Structure formats: C-alpha cells, structure tokens
Amino acid sequence: MRRRLRAARTWIILIVGALLGIALAGLNQTGRGPLALLPGxxxxxxxxxxxxxxxxxxxxxxxxxxxxxxxxxxxxxxxxxxxxxxxxxxxxxxxxxxxxxxxxxxxxxxxxxxxxxxxxxxxxxxxxxxxxxxxxxAGVMLATDETSVIRAPEDLTGRTVAVEWGSSGDMIARRLARDGIDLTLAQYATPDEVIEGLVRDDGVDAALIDHVTLRQAQGRGEPILAAGESLESAxxxxxxxxxxxxxxxxxxxxxxxxxxxxxxxxxxxxxxxxxxxxxxxx
Amino acid sequence: MHRLKSIQRARLRTLIAAGAAAGALLLILLWRPWQARQTVNLGPQQEVITLNPKMGVHTRLTDEVEEWKIKRTLEMVREMGAPWIVEYFPWGYIQPEPERWKWTHSDQIISHANRQGLTVVARLGFVPEWARPKESTPLYLDEEHFADFGRFAAEFAARYAGQVDYLIIWNEPNLALEWGYDHVDPAKYAEMLRVVYPMIKAANPDITVLAGALAPTLAPAGSQDAMNDLAYLQALYDAGAGPYFDMLAIHAYGWRFPPDEPAAADAVNYRRAELLREIMAANGDGDKQAMITEGGWNDHPRWTRAVRPGQRIAYTERAYEIAQDEWPWMTAVAMWAFRYPWDQKSYQDYFTFVDTEFEPKPIYEEIQRYAKEGPNAVADPALSASPSQNAGGQ
Missing domain, CATH: 3.40.190.10 (Periplasmic binding protein-like II)
Structure with missing residues (x-):
C-alpha cells in the first residue's frame, strides 16, 4: 500500500513538473517569460x-x-x-x-x-x-525670439502666432483658439518661412513648430528659444x-x-x- | 394539515425561484440583441449646406463599434459641407452564414447618414468564409459564388431602397491583392458584373450600379501584382461589361502632383480620371457618369508620395473645384479618408480630415470654409510667399 502511494506521489510530481516545464517554455516563447530574464x-x-x-x-x-x-x-x-x-x-x-x-x-x-x-x-x-x-x-514647441516675455500658450492672448499652414502646429494653434485664447494666426507655406517670419519680426510674436525645425534654426544661429516643453510630444x-x-x-x-x-x-x-x-x- | 401547507409553501417558493431564474436567463439572452439595436437618437433631419454639391469623403465606419461615433463622424461630414459619403459594407460581416443576416451596423450607418442629409455610396465586397475556399482571402470569389454575391447585393439594394441609391461592386479588381491573389482577369470581373447587375436591378430598379474603381497604376504588362488601370478598363469593355454598370467608380490620387498636372498615360495624378473618361466615351459610354470614390493627397512628413500640409489643403480644394467647374460627367468626388476609428500609426493617418478623437485637422476647417465661401476666399499661403492671417485661427 505504502509503495503504491509513493509511486503515485512520484507520478504526480513528474506530471506537475512536466506541465510546469511546458508552461515555462511556452511563456519563454513570447520573450516575456521568466526564462527570458535569465542571463544568456x-x-x-x-x-x-x-x-x-x-x-x-x-x-x-x-x-x-x-x-x-x-x-x-x-x-x-x-x-x-x-x-x-x-x-x-x-x-x-x-x-x-x-x-x-x-x-x-x-x-x-x-x-x-x-x-x-x-x-x-x-x-x-x-x-x-x-x-x-x-x-x-520632435514634438511641437512654442518658439519665441530671445527678448520675448511669452513663456507658455496662455501668454499668446492678443499675439500673432506663426505656423506652417495645415501642420500640427497649425492644429494646436486652432485648438488654443477654440479653447478661448484670442490669438491671430500667421500661416506660412513651409517651416523655414515660419522661422523667417518669426526672426524678421513681421508682426509675429511666436511660432508653433516641430522641434526638429526649431533646433535646425537654432543651429543656424537664429536667435530663437523654446518656451517650455513640447506641447505635443513626439x-x-x-x-x-x-x-x-x-x-x-x-x-x-x-x-x-x-x-x-x-x-x-x-x-x-x-x-x-x-x-x-x-x-x-x- | 400543517405539514401539507408547509410543503405547498416550499413548492411555491421553488416555483417563484425557478420563475425568477428563468426571467433572469431570458433577460441575459435578450440583453445582447437589445444592446445591438440602435440606441443613439438620430436627431432632427439635417441638410448639407455647401457651395459645391460634388464634395464627398470616404468614411471608415466599417470597424467603428460605437454608435455615437458613427453619428459624430457623419455630423462632422455634414458640418464640413460634403453631401456625399462612400462607405464599405463587407458582405462577410452582414451575411456570415448563408441564411444569417446581421444588418444592425449597416442600419446604424445608413440611418444616421440619411438623417444628416448625406447621400450614401455603398461599396460591397469581402467574401464570407462560406462562399470561398479554405485558405483563400476574403477578397477571393470564384465564379460559382457570383450568384451568392448577387443575392447579397440584391438584398442590400432592396433593404435600403430609397436610402442608398449607389452601389459599388468590388474594389480595385486590377490588383492581385484585391482579387484574392488570383490572376488579375478583367473578363472574370466582367462576368461578375454580368451576374450581379441584373439581380440588383431586379431588387431595386432605381439604384445606380458602379463598376469597381481601378487602382491607378503603371504596372508593366505581365505584372503578377497588377494590371494598368487604363488597359484594364479597355479589357473590361472588350469583355462585354459595358451594359452591366451604370457609372464608373474612379480612384484619383495626386501623390506629389498638383491637381492641375495634365493627365498622361505614364503618370499617376488626379487628372488621370480624364483618361478613364476618354476610354468610356470611346466605348460608347459617353453618356454615363463617373464618380471619384477615393482620392486626394497625403501630408506625412516622411512618406515619399506625400506633400506639405498646406499643399494638401490647396490641392484638395482645387480638386473639388475642378470636378465642379470642368467635369460635368463627374457626379461626386469622395476624398480618402475622413477619419479612422483608431490611429494607423503610419502614413495612412495623414490622409484624414479629423483625428480619431474627432479633433478637426486644419484641412477640415479650410475645406469647411471653402464649402461656405468658395475658392480663393482667403489668401492661399501654400501658393504665395507672404503669410495669410486669420484671427483666432478661423
């Protein structure tokens, strides 16, 4: 009787062990299993x-x-x-x-x-x-010239904001307008024209442009700064x-x-x- | 006596419990169908106000689960000033088994679209599993099942008589991908039209049947992937398909070309539609109308076929204008695509007019303005060096 019990216990341990092994192997196939975390x-x-x-x-x-x-x-x-x-x-x-x-x-x-x-x-x-x-x-940033007091979107009330027509910056500017910020949009055909508009100061107070464009302009020596973090992160x-x-x-x-x-x-x-x-x- | 009463009471209690359980079960059983019915109020009858009645968009409501989003999408289409929508109604979704029909979702789309005053152009395709061989794609249909497809199309046409007046049969059959990876075969598609067309007309004689739009492609002769769209259309006529469609659907993507780029057989641009029109006329179909059921431009920052966002706006406006002013044979122009139910996270997202959260993109507002005020109402920054100024972004 005792021998039978021992044999049954051995079988149970073997079966549970095998099932556990299969489960671990299966989990590991996904790359998320515990074995994936083991070295090597x-x-x-x-x-x-x-x-x-x-x-x-x-x-x-x-x-x-x-x-x-x-x-x-x-x-x-x-x-x-x-x-x-x-x-x-x-x-x-x-x-x-x-x-x-x-x-x-x-x-x-x-x-x-x-x-x-x-x-x-x-x-x-x-x-x-x-x-x-x-x-x-690479998200959209609020850019200003070095002397500007604009530090955040809330400061854009009564200001003129340059954007590339149809871009994410344009979309954000329109969203700000819908949210009650009384701004005027200056829409340009290309990102470079947006920078030019901001720098040559043709009535533009700030720009909403992607960080890549902004950073390239800064690298060329344009005197513009990012005001705060990106408004829409990318x-x-x-x-x-x-x-x-x-x-x-x-x-x-x-x-x-x-x-x-x-x-x-x-x-x-x-x-x-x-x-x-x-x-x-x- | 007392024992008898208590037995009766126990039986009564059992009976009540069983009744309650049965009622609960019935409620559970009824719950799903009840939920699936239309639950969002249609609202008052609306009409589209626009200066260009040919404006349209291809909506993507096939996989839009929530009814309020279907309604909101169609409201925004109306508010943009586009009276036409093209929408895809997959056969496999509606008739998953030969005698089982699931109309709830298409009912929702069509009733909301009608209530918004929109004209629905329904594209039919997507073969259910029961009507195709195992291992085939849902875009494969063999000739033995053309009549099954015809039955579905006829049921659709009859159910929505007076609500849907335009049906497109299949999509881009000149691509192997859209033809179930079978050999691209205009004669087989002509046969599909010959079988399906009379079945639809018998069910609803007033409906306009459109031959499926061809993918604009310069694929060389003998390509395994596609057949040149101009060659395919001529082959379709040669195979005798002419009497089996009332209108031709056209896909007109501009890629990097402006809409006024002249049509040329060796270029894919917006005016390539004119070449398809010439083939129609040459084959005696000059009296038939055409409809652009997909088209437009993309403004992804890195996709090789994309343009700048401002160009996309200007080109789209101009494309609608060309259809209105120059193409009397063009019934409508439906641009791809109004909104996706979820972000595609690829260049495809840059075809849309509103994002998945219903925030309008600048192109939406500019086209809305065009529909209200007409062309050149505002200086076009994409076409001039000086900026255009708009107070409050409007």
Whole structure:
C-alpha cells in the first residue's frame, strides 16, 4: 500500500513538473517569460556579442538624423548615436538601409537587431517590440525670439502666432483658439518661412513648430528659444525585438550613459549646431 | 394539515425561484440583441449646406463599434459641407452564414447618414468564409459564388431602397491583392458584373450600379501584382461589361502632383480620371457618369508620395473645384479618408480630415470654409510667399 502511494506521489510530481516545464517554455516563447530574464537567454543580444556587429535598421532619408554623405555612406545624428552605443559594448554598428515603412517588419523578421531612424514611439507596437527611453522629442514647441516675455500658450492672448499652414502646429494653434485664447494666426507655406517670419519680426510674436525645425534654426544661429516643453510630444526611440530584453536593457543603459557623460548633447550639437544662450534672468 | 401547507409553501417558493431564474436567463439572452439595436437618437433631419454639391469623403465606419461615433463622424461630414459619403459594407460581416443576416451596423450607418442629409455610396465586397475556399482571402470569389454575391447585393439594394441609391461592386479588381491573389482577369470581373447587375436591378430598379474603381497604376504588362488601370478598363469593355454598370467608380490620387498636372498615360495624378473618361466615351459610354470614390493627397512628413500640409489643403480644394467647374460627367468626388476609428500609426493617418478623437485637422476647417465661401476666399499661403492671417485661427 505504502509503495503504491509513493509511486503515485512520484507520478504526480513528474506530471506537475512536466506541465510546469511546458508552461515555462511556452511563456519563454513570447520573450516575456521568466526564462527570458535569465542571463544568456536573449538570442539577439547573444548574436550581437558573438558576431561583434550590431545591425541597425535605418532609412537614410531624413537629415540631420540620417542621410547619405557625399561618398554614399550613412551619416547623421542616429548614425553617430548607434556608433557611440556600439562603442560602449565593444562591437561595431552596421547600418542597414531600409525604407521607412519596412523598418519594423525588418526588425520582426530578424534582418536587423534594432531600429534607430527618428522612429516615433508607438504604444500599440509594444506588444511586438521593445522601445527605449526617448532620446529626442520632435514634438511641437512654442518658439519665441530671445527678448520675448511669452513663456507658455496662455501668454499668446492678443499675439500673432506663426505656423506652417495645415501642420500640427497649425492644429494646436486652432485648438488654443477654440479653447478661448484670442490669438491671430500667421500661416506660412513651409517651416523655414515660419522661422523667417518669426526672426524678421513681421508682426509675429511666436511660432508653433516641430522641434526638429526649431533646433535646425537654432543651429543656424537664429536667435530663437523654446518656451517650455513640447506641447505635443513626439519622442524618438530605439526599437528592438520583443524577445530581446537584454538588448533593450543595454540600449537604455547606454543611452543613459551617453546622456550623463554629455555625449548625447555633443551629438546633437554636431548635427544641429549649438543652442543659443538663454538670456540672463533679470 | 400543517405539514401539507408547509410543503405547498416550499413548492411555491421553488416555483417563484425557478420563475425568477428563468426571467433572469431570458433577460441575459435578450440583453445582447437589445444592446445591438440602435440606441443613439438620430436627431432632427439635417441638410448639407455647401457651395459645391460634388464634395464627398470616404468614411471608415466599417470597424467603428460605437454608435455615437458613427453619428459624430457623419455630423462632422455634414458640418464640413460634403453631401456625399462612400462607405464599405463587407458582405462577410452582414451575411456570415448563408441564411444569417446581421444588418444592425449597416442600419446604424445608413440611418444616421440619411438623417444628416448625406447621400450614401455603398461599396460591397469581402467574401464570407462560406462562399470561398479554405485558405483563400476574403477578397477571393470564384465564379460559382457570383450568384451568392448577387443575392447579397440584391438584398442590400432592396433593404435600403430609397436610402442608398449607389452601389459599388468590388474594389480595385486590377490588383492581385484585391482579387484574392488570383490572376488579375478583367473578363472574370466582367462576368461578375454580368451576374450581379441584373439581380440588383431586379431588387431595386432605381439604384445606380458602379463598376469597381481601378487602382491607378503603371504596372508593366505581365505584372503578377497588377494590371494598368487604363488597359484594364479597355479589357473590361472588350469583355462585354459595358451594359452591366451604370457609372464608373474612379480612384484619383495626386501623390506629389498638383491637381492641375495634365493627365498622361505614364503618370499617376488626379487628372488621370480624364483618361478613364476618354476610354468610356470611346466605348460608347459617353453618356454615363463617373464618380471619384477615393482620392486626394497625403501630408506625412516622411512618406515619399506625400506633400506639405498646406499643399494638401490647396490641392484638395482645387480638386473639388475642378470636378465642379470642368467635369460635368463627374457626379461626386469622395476624398480618402475622413477619419479612422483608431490611429494607423503610419502614413495612412495623414490622409484624414479629423483625428480619431474627432479633433478637426486644419484641412477640415479650410475645406469647411471653402464649402461656405468658395475658392480663393482667403489668401492661399501654400501658393504665395507672404503669410495669410486669420484671427483666432478661423
């Protein structure tokens, strides 16, 4: 009788153990299971390490983030960012040129290990990809000249605001107007004309423009400042496969390191030019 | 005696409990159908006020679950000044089984659209599983099931007689993708029209049947993916499809070209519609009308076929104007796409007039102004260097 009981107990332990094993293996297939967190389980990161090459997908058609230089080689903010991160890990960054609309497909099918391509964060894609912390916010900013007292949208009452006709900045300005801020819109055909309108002071008090346009203008030496944070955030992030938790963790750690040691700011200055100096507060 | 009474009382209690349980069960059973019925008040009958009665948009209500959002979408279309909508009514959603019909969602769309004073153009397609082979896509239909599709289309035409006066049969049959990845075959599509058209007309003789719009494409001869739209239309006539449609649906995307870019066989632009019209006339269909059921421009910052947001506004306004002033053979122009139920998170979001939260984009307000005031009512910054100034953004 006792032997039977012992045999039954052994069988139960074996069956439960097998089921647990199957469940863990199944969970791990998703890349979200507990085994994925164990060292050495991230195939993407393991491959990058063993290969010594980090394959980064990028559409080189969006300067200054990514473009092709005179020799046809990829160059830009994102290229330097990739190389700086790779340097931290002791590997080489290989830029793989892919059309913008196919970048995430290429990541999903394993053609590249990560994507860095002025890629806006998309919460809906988090079921399939891991996204890093933001390294640049391209959202719409309120821009003014250096002497302006405008610091926030509420200060726009009675003011003239330059926007690119039909753009996100235009949409936000119209929203502010609907919300009761009595502003006058000055609509221009292109972002560069918006900057010109603000700088040459043809009755324009402020502009609502995307951060990339603003930063480029600042880099050219235009005396304009961002008043506050972006009014509608559009963070650029780095994407990795969902089954690559270690890859994603290392990307975040490298970004943090580059931010802390000033490298990220250096890359920004290299591709956008220097920021104007903030006016001294009285 | 006392025991008998207590037994009776116990039985009564059991009976009441059983009755309550049955009632609750009935309520649960009835709850879903009751919920599915129209619950949002239609509101008063409205009319569209516009200076250009040919203005339209393609709505995307197929996957819009909440009825109030259907109503709000259609209200905003009316308020923009567009009297026409094109909407997709998937066969597979409405007739999921041969004898099972689910009309609730299409009833909602059509009743709200009618109440807003909008003219509905219904595009039919999307084959249910029971009418196609396993492993095929919902865009595949073999000839044995043309009559099934005809029955569905006829039921649709009869149900909405007086509410829907225009039906489009299929979509972009010159693309392998839209033809269930089968070999693109104008003769097979002509046969579909020959079967389906008389069934629809028998159900509702007053309805206008549109041949499906062709995808504008410069695909080379022999391509596995697509057939050139001009070649396809001629082949359709050659296959004898002429008597089996009353109007031609057209897709007219401008890509990076302005709307006044002249039509050319080797270019995809807005005026390519004129070339399709020439083929109609050459085949004896010069008296028939056409309708643009998709078209327009995109203002995504990175998509290679996109234009600047201001250009998109100016081009869209001009495109409506061309249809009104120059194309008497064009019944309406429905731009793609008014709003998506959710963000596509791709260049597709930059085709829309309002965002998913119903916030109007600048193009919505500018087209609304065009519908009220006509063209050139305001200086056009996309076409001049000096800024246009508007108090309060209006």
């Amino acid at each position: 389980r991230d195939v993407t990161w393991q491959t990058v390490e063993s290969r010594g090459v980090w394959r980064v997908g990028m559409d080189p058609s969006f300067p200054p983030f990514e473009t092709l230089d005179a020799a046809g080689a990829p160059a830009g903010y994102d290229v330097d960012l990739a190389r700086s991160m790779a340097e931290i890990w002791g590997v080489e960054a290989e830029i793989v040129a892919i059309g913008y609309d196919s970048l995430l497909d290429a990541l999903q099918t394993g053609q590249v290990d990560s994507v860095i391509s002025a890629l806006p964060y998309d919460p809906r894609e988090t079921k399939d990809f891991r996204f890093s912390a933001a390294y640049f916010d 963070p650029y992030v780095i994407a990795s496969p969902i089954r690559a938790p270690q890859m994603a963790a290392r990307i975040d750690a490298a970004l943090e390191a580059l931010k802390n040691d000033g490298s990220l700011a250096e890359i920004e200055t290299r591709w956008f030019g220097p920021l104007p100096e903030e006016p001294a507060t009285p």
